[in-house]
Amino acid sequence: MLIVIALGGNALLKRGEPLTMENQRINTKVAAKAIAEVISAGHQVVVTHGNGPQVGLLALQGAAYKPDEAYPLDVLGAETEGMIGYLIEQELENALPSDRQVAMLLTQIEVNPDDPAFEDPSKPVGPIYTKEEAEKIAAKRGWSIAADGDSYRRVVPSPNPVSIPDIPIIELLLKNNVVVICAGGGGIPIVRDKEGKSTGIEAVIDKDKASALLAKKIGADMLLMLTDVDAVYENFGTADQSPIKQASAAEIRLMSLAKGSMQPKVLAACDFASSSISAKAGIGSLKDALKIIGGISGTLIF
Secondary structure, three states: OEEEEEEOHHHHOOOOOOOOHHHHHHHHHHHHHHHHHHHHOOOEEEEEEOOHHHHHHHHHHHOOOOHHHOOOHHHHHHHHHHHHHHHHHHHHHHHOOOOOOEEEOOOEEEEOOOOHHHHOOOEEEEEEEOHHHHHHHHHHHOOEEEEEOOEEEEEEOOOOEEEOOOHHHHHHHHHOOOEEEOOHHHOEEEEEOOOOOEEEOOOOOOHHHHHHHHHHHOOOOEEEEEEOOOOOEEOOOOOOOEEOOEEOHHHHHOOOOOOOOHHHHHHHHHHHHOOOOOOEEEEEEHHHHHHHHOOOOOEEEO
16 A cells, blocks of 8 residues: 555654654654554555654744844744654664665645635644743744643644645655655645745644645555554543544544644544545554554544
8 A cells, every 4th residue: 555654743752852863863763663664564655744843943943043034934844854854764764674765855835825824823833831931932932822731832824735746756756666755844835926936934834734635646545643642532531531443534523522633633634534435544653553554453534
């Protein structure tokens, strides 16, 4: 099967873990081993990943400069896509046979400049803060903030992805049996003018939505969303919570699901699974990747 593997941010950096390069490399090595097992089982793989903590940290560092010297979010997205993609590429090359080729592609993704998201920032980026810390920093930096579990984080515009100009290049790499790492952090957000010329825009695209769009455009058989939880739960956090083993996209949309980090994954999974009769999506733990594909673990959406 052709599988798009979307690595959740918590699969690469555990919640609350210091954003050091050592921690990121350790976690990336674990992720690469899981991906290599999927490839070794005979599947063709495209890898995407998150970048929320990393792009937020770079934005925070940039705040130390004069306002007109700070890099915009599209450039920070490109920087983090390159950095994280490099780590995944290197660790995958170490985990796979020496004759297996891996390529990381900086990926531009087009958004609509009139998307309502630009007026309603909602995408969490950067480190977590207490409410008091977040309010103090937001007042100083002019940020928007929102609750993230028991903590608070900066939130930025997250427009819907509408097209991926780099699809032909990705397809060319796949035809040559190359393992592709692309659309990291949701890709680099761009808009086009009336003449069709592109330019970057201040935003961070949701990587789950971008991964679903990518999976549809390349005709993937499965979208595999790997994170630090073992499945999607109905009535999560209550005495009645129960894991959802499998469900149709129509069924799971009607279930009582907790808002937050899992909801975007479920909606993106439903979007992809609804795109064709054969398309299916899996959500679950990184360590259970092959079992999710086999329908033994995690949540399967069809």
